[in-house]
Structures are given as structure tokens and as C-alpha cells.
Amino acid sequence: MKKAVYGSALLALMVASAAQAQAGFGWHDDDLIVTASNTASNQLLVYNTQGSLVEQIHTNGAGGVSGNAGGIAQNHKLLAVVNFGSGNVSVFGKSRNGLQLETLVPAITNPVSVAFGRDHLYILTATHIESHRIDRYGVAASADGEAQLVIADGSAAQVGVLDGQLVISEKSNAIETVNLTHDGAVTGSTKLVANIPSNVNAPFGLATRGNDAYVTIAHANEISLVRDNAVVTVTGSGTQMAPCWVTLDGPFLFSANSPSHSVSRYAVYGHKIVQEAAVVASFNGNPTDITYGDNLAAVVDGNGTVSHVSIFNVDGDGDFSLKSSVTINSAATNGIAIVHGGDGFGD
Numbered sequence: 140m141k142k143a144v145y146g147s148a149l150l151a152l153m154v155a156s157a158a159q160a161q162a163g164f165g166w167h168d169d170d171l172i173v174t175a176s177n178t179a180s181n182q183l184l185v186y187n188t189q190g191s192l193v194e195q196i197h198t199n200g201a202g203g204v205s206g207n208a209g210g211i212a213q214n215h216k217l218l219a220v221v222n223f224g225s226g227n228v229s230v231f232g233k234s235r236n237g238l239q240l241e242t243l244v245p246a247i248t249n250p251v252s253v254a255f256g257r258d259h260l261y262i263l264t265a266t267h268i269e270s271h272r273i274d275r276y277g278v279a280a281s282a283d284g285e286a287q288l289v290i291a292d293g294s295a296a297q298v299g300v301l302d303g304q305l306v307i308s309e310k311s312n313a314i315e316t317v318n319l320t321h322d323g324a325v326t327g328s329t330k331l332v333a334n335i336p337s338n339v340n341a342p343f344g345l346a347t348r349g350n351d352a353y354v355t356i357a358h359a360n361e362i363s364l365v366r367d368n369a370v371v372t373v374t375g376s377g378t379q380m381a382p383c384w385v386t387l388d389g390p391f392l393f394s395a396n397s398p399s400h401s402v403s404r405y406a407v408y409g410h411k412i413v414q415e416a417a418v419v420a421s422f423n424g425n426p427t428d429i430t431y432g433d434n435l436a437a438v439v440d441g442n443g444t445v446s447h448v449s450i451f452n453v454d455g456d457g458d459f460s461l462k463s464s465v466t467i468n469s470a471a472t473n474g475i476a477i478v479h480g481g482d483g484f485g486d
Contacts, residue, residue, distance in 0.1 A: 169187055169188060169480045170187075170188055170432070170433050170435060170477055170478065170479055170480050171185050171186065171187055171188075171193065171477070171478045171480075172185070172186045172187075172188065172435075172437045172448060172450055172475065172476075172477055172478075173185050173186075173211060173213075173218065173474075173475070173476045173477075173478055174186075174211070174439055174448055174467075174472055174473070174474055174475050174476075175198070175202060175210060175211060175220050175221075175472065175473050175474045176202060176467075176469060176471065176472060177202035177203065177204060177210075177223075177469075177471040177472055177473035177474075178202050178469060178471055179201050179202065179203070179224065180197065180201070181197070181198040181200050181201055181202040181220070181222050181224075181225075181229075182195055182196060182197050182198060183195070183196045183198060183218075183220060183231070183238065184467065184472075185237075185238070185478075186448060186450075186465055188435065188450055188462055188463060189462075189463050190448075190450065190463030190464060190465045192465075194237050194238065196231070196237075196238055196240070197240075198220055198222055198229035198240070199222075199229060199240060199243060200222025200224070200225040200227050200228075200229055200243065201222055201223070201224030201225040202222065202223060202224055202471065202473065203223040203224035203249075203471075204221055204223035204249070204250075204251050204473055205471075205473070206294075206296065206310065206343075207221075207251040207252050207295070207296050207297060207473070208252060208296060208297045208343070208344040208345075208383075208384045208427075208428050208474075209252035209253060209254060209263075209297045209298060209299075209344075209428075209474070210251070210252060210253070210428070210473045210474030211253070211474035211475065211476040212253040212254050212255050212260075212476065213233075213255065213476050213478060214255040216232060216233060217230055217231065217232060217233070217241075217255065217260075217273070217277075217278065218230070218231045218233060218238060218476065218478065219231075219244075219253045219255070219260055219278075220253075220474060221250040221251060221252065221253055221262075221474070222243075222250070223249045223250060223251065224249070226245065226246055226248060226249050226250070227243045227244055227245050227246055227250070228243070228244045228246060228250050228253055228260070228262055229242075229243055229244075230242050230243075230244060230260070230277065230278045232277075233478065241277050241278075242277055242278060242280065244260065244262070244271055244278055244279075244280055245280060246262050246264050246269065247264050247266070247267045247269055247282075247285060248264045248265050248266050248267065249264055249265045250262050250263065250264050251263055251264065251265060251295050251296065251297075252295070252296065252297045252298045253298070254298050254299055254300050254305075255273075255300075256300035256323065257300070257319065257322070257323030258272060258273050258274070258322070258323055259271060259272055259273060259283075259323040259324065260273060260278050261298055261300065261305055261325070262282075262298075263295050263297065263298035263307060264295065265291075265293040265295055266287060266288055266291040266292075266293065266295070267285055267286065267287050267288060267291070268285065268286050268288065268298060268305060268307060268317055268325055268329065269282040269284065269285040269286075269325060270282060270283055270284040270285070270319070270323065270324045270325040271283065272323075272324070282325075283324040283325075284319075284320070284324035284325030284326055285325055286317050286325055286326075286327065286328055286329050287328075287329065288307065288309060288313070288315065288329055289309065289313045289315045289329050289330070289331055290309045290311045290312075290313045291309075292309075292311050294309045294310040294311040295307065295308075295309050295310075296308040296309065296310050296342065296343050296344065297343070297344050297345050299345045299346065299347035299352055300347055301316070301347055301349070301350055301351075301352060302349055302350045303318065303319055304316045304317065304318055304319060304368075305317050305319065305325070306332075306345060306347060306352040306354070306365060307329065308342040308343060308344070308345055308354055308355075309342065310341045310342065310343060310357075312335075312339045312340065312341065312342065313331060313342065314331065314332050314335055314339075314342050314354050314363070314365060314370070315329045315330060315331050315332060316329070316330060316332060316365075316368055317329045317330070330368070332365050332368050332369055332370060333368060333369035333370070334369045334370040334371070335370055336356065336359070336361070336363070336370065336373055338359050339356055339359060340356060340357070340358035340359040341356065341357045341358040341359070342354055342355065342356050342357070343355045343356075343357040343382075343383045343384065344357075344382075344383055344384035344385050344395075344428075345385065346385045346386050346387045346392065348387055350366055350367065351364060351365070351366050352364070352365040352366075353365075353385055353387070353392055353407065353412070355382045355383055355384070355385055355394060356373075357381040357382060357383045357397075358381060360375055360376045360379075360380060360381060360382070361373050361374065361375055361376065361382075362374050362376065362382055362385070362392070362394060362405065362412055364407075364410065364412060371410055372410045372411070372412055374405070374412035374413070374414065376394065376396065376403065376414070377403075377414055377417055378399075378417050379394075379396040379399040379401055379403050379417055379418065380396060380398045380399045381396055381397055381398045381399070382394035382395070382396050382403065383395055383396065383397045383426070383427075384397075384426065384427070384428050384429050385429070386429045386430050386431040386436070387407075387431065388431045388436075388453060388457065390406055390407060390408060391404055391405065391406060391407070391415075391457040392404075392405040392406075392407045392412065393405075393419070393429060393431065393436065393457075394429075395426035395427075395428070395429040395438060396426070397425040397426055397427070398425065400421055400422045400423065400424065400425065400426070400440070401417075401418045401419075401420065401421050401422070401426075402418070402419050402420040402426065402429065402436075402438065402459065403416060403417055403418065403419065404416040404419045404457045415457070416457070416458075419457070419458060419459045420436075420438070420449070420451060420459045420461070422438065422440040422442075422447065422449065423440070423442045423447070424440035424441045424442025424443075424445075424446070424447060425440055425441055425442070426438050426439065426440045427439050427440060427441055427446075427472075427473065428473070428474055428475045429475065430475045430476055430477055431453065431477070432477040432479060433477060433479050434452060434453050434454075435450060435451065435452065435453060435462070435477055436450075436451045436453050436459060437449065437450050437451070437475050437477055438451075438475070439472055439473070439474070439475050441470045441471075441472070442470075443470065444468070444469075444470050445466055445467060445468055445469070445470060446466075446467040446469060446470055446471070446472035447464055447465065447466055447467070448464070448465040448467065448472070448475070449461060449463075449464045449465075450462045450463045450464070450465075
């Protein structure tokens with residue numbers, strides 16, 4: 140009798156362990172691509188690199204953002220997604236069993252873009268930039284710093300983290316910075332950077348590294364380098380129209396060109412931005428965001444009533460090869476991030 144009881148208990152334990160391992164398999168061993176439905180009941184959509192939906196999670200907020208980038212951001216342990224319609228940001232914790240909603244962080248007004256850095260979550264809203272401290276308890280609900288944007292007319296597009304500063308784009312022709320305290324809180328006022336080109340027309344997306352920010356000026360068909368509070372280089376996009384969103388990979392900068400339905404590759408070094416390949420990938424729809432990580436690139440594009448998430452392998456020469464593609468029955472899909480296998484999945 141005791142053997143039967145022990146045998147049943149052991150079998151139950153083995154089944155439970157197998158189920159737990161299966162539930163956490165993708166999260167532990169493979170990179171995953173995360174986007175947001177951006178609908179009235181906003182959801183995170185999590186795909187493996189083969190294009191299979193492995194998780195679908197409510198953010199407990201409302202979507203509705205558009206004309207932005209960086210609607211999803213992550214660090215080693217956390218992932219944040221904007222809920223434009225409900226005026227807050229959902230913060231998820233990562234574990235070997237997936238994503239779990241940890242908190243809803245209220246924003247001053249409708250959030251459009253988020254970024255992590257210096258033990259803070261930075262939230263760009265339609266009119267303000269704000270900082271929220273991260274400690275062992277998670278992301279603080281109350282901001283420890285805030286500043287109004289230079290234009291503040293609802294055209295805010297993206298925020299990025301520099302050394303000691305944030306850089307912000309507003310589509311109403313503003314590229315601006317705001318300083319951070321020694322421990323990362325927003326302080327002082329936002330200020331326009333110097334030497335903004337006279338033909339500036341709609342700054343959109345940006346990518347940052349160290350003290351450098353690469354900012355697109357979409358309607359002028361240009362990409363600019365911002366360093367030390369000034370535009371120091373401007374490069375045209377050639378045959379590809381309206382570079383909107385960008386991501387960095389070592390010496391390469393990739394731009395998603397919405398009306399041209401393409402991604403271009405640039406070499407970036409020193410003050411130089413040199414277009415190496417006008418087209419490394421093409422799409423049926425308009426790209427709305429792009430990200431890179433772990434030799435992968437992921438692009439969201441919209442076409443009519445549907446969206447697509449395209450996942451590419453990226454080789455050492457910066458060439459793209461399509462790995463998988465997903466069609467989502469909504470044109471609203473927004474934001475893209477790559478969650479790396481093993482990131483934050485320890486005990």
C-alpha cells in the first residue's frame with residue numbers, strides 16, 4: 140500500500156515537473172519577440188523566433204498610441220509597455236516561466252515611449268518626460284523627476300538614454316535633451332539641441348549609445364547625429380523615403396523607412412553616418428518600429444487591416460535573412476522588443 144502511495148506521489152511530482160519545464164522552456168532557452176496589440180484591451184503578444192505565439196498577456200491598460208517608437212522597453216529583469224489610452228505603463232517581471240504583471244505605473248498624461256537606464260524607468264508622455272526609480276521592490280509609482288517638453292503639443296515620438304541626459308524627439312520639429320541627477324532622476328528643464336538643420340521636418344525615432352544619439356528627421360529624409368547637445372552630422376537617406384525608426388548593432392545603424400516599406404543599413408563611426416545598403420529588407424506594409432539584439436532584428440509593419448512581425452537573422456556584415464513572419468489581425472500593433480533567452484531567468 141505504501142509503495143502504491145509513494146509511486147503515485149512520485150508520478151505526480153514527475154508530471155508537475157515536466158509541465159513546469161515545458162511551460163518555461165521557451166523563456167529559458169530561446170529568444171522571444173514581444174509586441175503589443177495596442178487595442179482598447181491592450182495585450183502583450185509573445186512569439187518565439189519561429190513565429191509561434193507562446194504567450195498572450197493582458198496589460199490591464201488601454202492602447203491607442205501611434206506615430207511613436209519605443210512603446211516597449213526592457214532591461215535585465217523588467218519589461219515595460221505603454222498604455223496610451225489609460226495613461227499608465229505596465230511593468231512586467233521576467234522569470235523562467237514567462238512574464239508576470241508586477242505593477243501599473245501612472246503617467247502625467249498619455250505615455251508614448253519608455254526607456255530603462257540608471258536604475259530608472261523613463262516615461263515620455265504626450266507633453267512631459269518623467270523618471271521613476273527602480274529598487275528591489277520594483278518600479279516606484281511616483282515620479283522622482285519630471286519636466287515639460289519644449290513643444291508639448293502631443294507630437295512626442297521617442298525617448299532615449301545618454302550619459303547623464305535623456306534625448307527626446309517631438310515630431311513638431313524638436314530634438315531636445317534634459318539632464319539627469321547623479322542617481323538618474325530627471326532634473327531641470329528640457330532644452331533644444333543646437334544646430335538643428337534649417338530644413339528640419341518631423342524628428343521621429345532615435346537610437347542611443349554612450350553620448351551619441353542617432354535621430355531620424357523623417358520628412359526631410361535625413362538621419363542626424365546628436366552629441367554634446369548639438370547636431371554634429373546630417374546624412375540623407377538616398378532613394379529611401381522618410382527614415383522613421385532606427386536601431387543600433389555595433390558599427391551598424393538600421394533605419395525602418397515607412398513609406399518605402401524597407402530597412403536600410405548605415406555604417407556609423409566617429410562623426411560619420413554612411414549608407415552602405417539602401418535596402419536590406421522589404422515589406423508589404425509601413426514599418427512602425429524596429430529593434431535589434433542577439434544577432435536578430437525584428438520589425439513591425441502595418442498593411443490595411445493587419446500587422447506583421449518579421450524576424451530576421453543578422454550576420455556579421457549586417458545583412459538580413461528572413462527567419463519567420465507573423466500576421467496579426469489588427470493594424471494597431473505597436474512596439475517591438477527582443478527578450479533574450481537566459482536574461483533574468485535564474486533562481
